[in-house]
Amino acid sequence: MNKLYDIGLVGLSVMGRSLALNMADHGFRVAGYNRSPEVTDRVLREHPHENLSGFYSLEALVSALERPRKVFLMIQAGPAVDAVLEQLLPLLERGDVVMDGGNSYFEDTNRRAETLAEAGIHYFGVGVSGGEEGARRGPSVMPGGPREAYGAVRPILEAVAARAEDDKPCCAYIGPGGAGHYVKMVHNGIEYADMQLIAEAYLLLKYAGGFTNRELAETFAAWDRGELHSYLIGITADIFTRQDDLATGDLIDHILDSAGQKGTGRWTSIESLRQGVDVSMITAACSARVMSNHLERRARAGGRIAAVPVTGVDNKSAFAETVRQALYTGKIIAYAQGFSLLADASGRFGWGLNLGEIASIFRAGCIIQAAFLGDITAAYRADPALESLLLAPFFLDRVNERQEHLRRAAAAAVLGGIPAPALTNAAAYLDGFRARACGANLIQAQRDCFGAHTYERADRPGSFHYDWRKTP
Structure with a gap:
């Protein structure tokens, strides 16, 4: 039998279906499979495409693929991936390639890659960002796996990826093992911080500034035409214009004030603690979502803890x-935190991450795509060993010029009783990053006093212990 299909795609729900059609649009013959046959039938019925065919067993799908076989998994992260791999493994041969496009934990990807490598099968963890529309029209793609096998999948991955203004595909080989999924994890962590910053800007404008939804829409639309231009700012401006289709008034005012999370932001925070890298804004954003879920407790506490009177502003335009400038400054700090975590992981795991290229593939297709990612790309190309984005000349100048706005906005939130954990953590991080004194000498003394953990001195090397029980 002639092997006609270029790639098999397992999982035809929203993201998988969109990616399969994207591949088909680019001339690749796609064999699609879903565990539920009715899903396969619905995709073929509602989205007929000459380059997309449906299969109803993994055996049939694998047997229809050109060698070396290429199988792309677009299924829920976790045990489902292991279950499908267990079924696939006996069907594949040495030299075949399996790609996992879900949000898998990078250590799981490392483990799976080692297992498949023993059978001579190449395994890639592929970060895919952009949501349904991105998967359909062009996402940001972050493949990690064996470099020697990347050539076999590169034409497909680069073809379906978004294209930046310079027409470069937003796809690049990231590194071995779980590197691709790790970078996607940090992308999502930055996304959490970015969204939280925007939400806090909204709260400040609405409750301290007295902005109406129409004024909010106009303000965010104006911001999107300047240096804050980004996917998230653009959709935010649009959100404030939407009328509710189920009740009177604006939709935003009828949406429950509680946000969920799927785990990648939380993983970023956990990994940062393991690695010893401060990503406090990402952690604050995760915690803010957790706090948002306690609606009943917030209601009870609101009736018992005195509210702080919110003082209005005299000049709405100036406020x-x-x-705006606080949001931009906070955004710089959030990205600096995320890229510091990537830099640490690069050395710690021996991945050799190209941070400039990673910033470059975030310029289009993904959720955090923003105008200033071009500036981040330029900063790392100018200095690949850059210690922190905050020290790159472009960003250093802007932080020095605008940190007063960050402090004013954070202070307005604190004094007005408006929750702004991302903005306040941005200011705290900036102060800790440049601090001459951060109180750690006292903490050392405390630890030595209660636990004899010893302390280090500033005037001589070595570890010391003081007898704190003796009379001063």
Whole structure:
């Protein structure tokens, strides 16, 4: 039998279906499979495509693929991936390639790659960002796996990826093992911080500035035409214009004030603690979502803890400008935290990450795509060993120029009783990053006093212990 299909795609729900059609649009013959046959039938019925065919067993799908076989998994992360791999493994041969496009934990990807490598099968963890529309029209793609096998999948991955303004595909080989999924994890962590910053800007403008939804829409639309231009700012401006289709008024005012999370932001926070890298804004964003879920407790506490009177602003235009510059400064710090974590992981795991290239593939297709990612790309190309984005000349100048706005916005939130954990953590991180004194000498003394953990001195090397029980 002639092997006609270029790639098999397992999992035809929203993301898998969209990616399969994207591949088909680019001339690749795609064999699609879903565990539920009715899903396969619905995709073929609702989205007929000459380059997409449905299969109803993994055996049939694998047997229809050109060698070396290429199988792309677009299924729920976790045990489902292991279950499908267990079924696939006996069907594959040495030299075949399996790609996992879900949000798998990078250590799981490392483990799976080692297992498949024993059978001579190449395994890639592929970060895919952009949501349904991105998967359909062009996502940011972050493949990690064996470099020697990347050539076999590169034409497909680069073809379906988004294209930046310079027409470069937003896809690049990231590194071995779980590197691709790790970078996607950090991308999502930055996304959490970015969304939280925007939410806090909204709260400040609405409750301290007294902005109406129409004024909010106009303000965010104006911001999207400048240096804050990004996918998230653009959709935020649009959200404030939408009328509710189920009740009177604006939709935003009828949406429950509680946000969920799927885990990648939380993983970023956990990994940062393991690695000893401060990503406090990402952690704050995760915690803010957790706090948002306690609606009943918040209601009870709101009736018992005195509210702080919110003082209005005299000049709405000037206040909006302060919030805009605070948002931009906070955004710089959030990205600096995320890329510091990537830099640490690069050395710790021996991945050799190209941070400039990673920033480059975030310029289009993904959720955090933003105008200033071009500036991040330029910063790392100018200095690949850059210690922190905050020390790159472009960003250093802007932080020095605008940190007062960050502090004013954070102070307005604190004094007005408006929760702004991302903005306040941004200011705290900036102060800790440049601090001459951060109180750690006292903490050393405390630890030595209660636990004899010893302390280090500033005037001589070595570890010391003081007898704190003796009379001063």
